[in-house]
Amino acid sequence: MRKYETVFIADPDLSDQARADLFDKVRNIIANEKGILLDFDEWGNKKLAYEVKKKQRGHYVCATYAGTGDLVKEIERNFRLTDDVMKFMTIVLSEDMPAEAFEQEAEEAAARKAEETEETVSEDEPENVEEADADQSDDEPLDEEAAAETKEETE
């Protein structure tokens, strides 16, 4: 399984219901093809740098997920069919890894989001916070380590 990131621009004039349907469709495709959704980040309506399909604004969404190439093909096929998605772009973030690594990441991401949205402190949350913090420090320094290594090489 590889980690992919898809940024797509949805029609800004869609009704909330239609937009929710579209996002649910994307989530269902990921679930059906046995992919793991890691992050579904909505940036909201933003002004475009140039006109796309005669529109000046677009609703941006950045979805991070893990899956096979077939999953990506399926998602893109659906984007092409629907009129609601104006533009999409998929890039590869990481190479082939077994599915377990991504499941762990997905759980951490869910735990992080849970602690952000919930304001009440419950008994379960301190455990999630510890796991999230401990694993968060493993994930993010991947880029920093690579940058530090290259810096040492150049020096």
Place this chain on the structure above:
Amino acid sequence: MYRKSQRGGGKARFYQRRKICRFCVDNELAIDYKNPKALRQFITERGKIIPRRITGTCAKHQRQLTLAIKRSRQIALLPFVGKPLY
């Protein structure tokens, strides 16, 4: 690095000031195509990518920058030509 004054176009100085790559110095700066504000410093008014002899970035980061800028253009975060609509 020096440039001959006969070449014209740009500086006619004999020795050029050695600039430091700001990405090599600061490891925290990530070159991300989703961040048009940070990338905007590296394109001109008309949307063209500024050459690295002017910004002082190193070759490796210039390549990453170029890739990020081209990706941004694809998803309409940066314009291909001209000023952005906003």
